[in-house]
Amino acid sequence: MSLRDFLERFRPTGTPGAAVTGVPPDRAAERAAELAPALARLTAVQQEAARIRAAGEEAAETIRRDAGRKAADIVAAAREQAPGVRRQAAEPVVREAVREAEAVRAAGGRAADAVRERGRAGLPSLVEDAVALALRPTAGTGAAP
Template sequence: MRGIRGFFERFRSAGTPGAAVRPGVPVDRVAEASAELAPVFALLEDAEAEAERICARGREEAAQIRQQAQAQAEAIIADANLRAEAVRADVVAEARRVVERESESAATLANETAARLRDRARGRMPVLVDRAVSAALVTLGEPSERAP
């Protein structure tokens, strides 16, 4: 029921004020519109129910897709972590190889330098020994100059 207003609407005049017309109760336009549109709305109920089913199915599929995407993302991350560990190990191994090569190169260079210094020292040794002996003899005096 539409309340008191609906009750009084039934007694409105049938037309605009003016010439007299045949007396009668005016037509209830709301009731007419409701009666006219009721079958259309009844047909729309099925469409609304179908739309709701489609939306519900869409929500379910979206949730399923989200779950699959989450699982796929986790698998990708796990795979990336495994590969990252392998890459780190490869990088560390390569760095060690480089350091070993550089160490070997440095050791070889040091050995070559030491060998050159030894050769130079061997070549200079007789001259330096002679100088040292001469200087010592001068400092200590000649054997003939020494007291017995």
């Protein structure tokens, strides 16, 4: 600290006008004395806010725990119900597939019946032709019918 700085401390302060000598008043101490009661009240408010915040955090943690349990219960119930829901969802598709299979089976049966009927209808003429061929003399044997 220089001599000039040291001497500056003793310069007159205050409003313009008559010169005053002496040490300037401690404005920081004056402000502190003026603000001390208000700050003391704020300390109590800060403590109350901290208490409220802690209670809120505790309540939030309880809510999170309860929500976690409820979510686990919902998931467990969904897993338990899943086979039934899948079965219900597949039921219309299975019914339609059974209907289609029955239709294909019926069409196949009709086609088989038609083939059998054609076979039965043509069988007598085939038998006649086979008998005629069997009874016809073969060339070069010399046998007469």
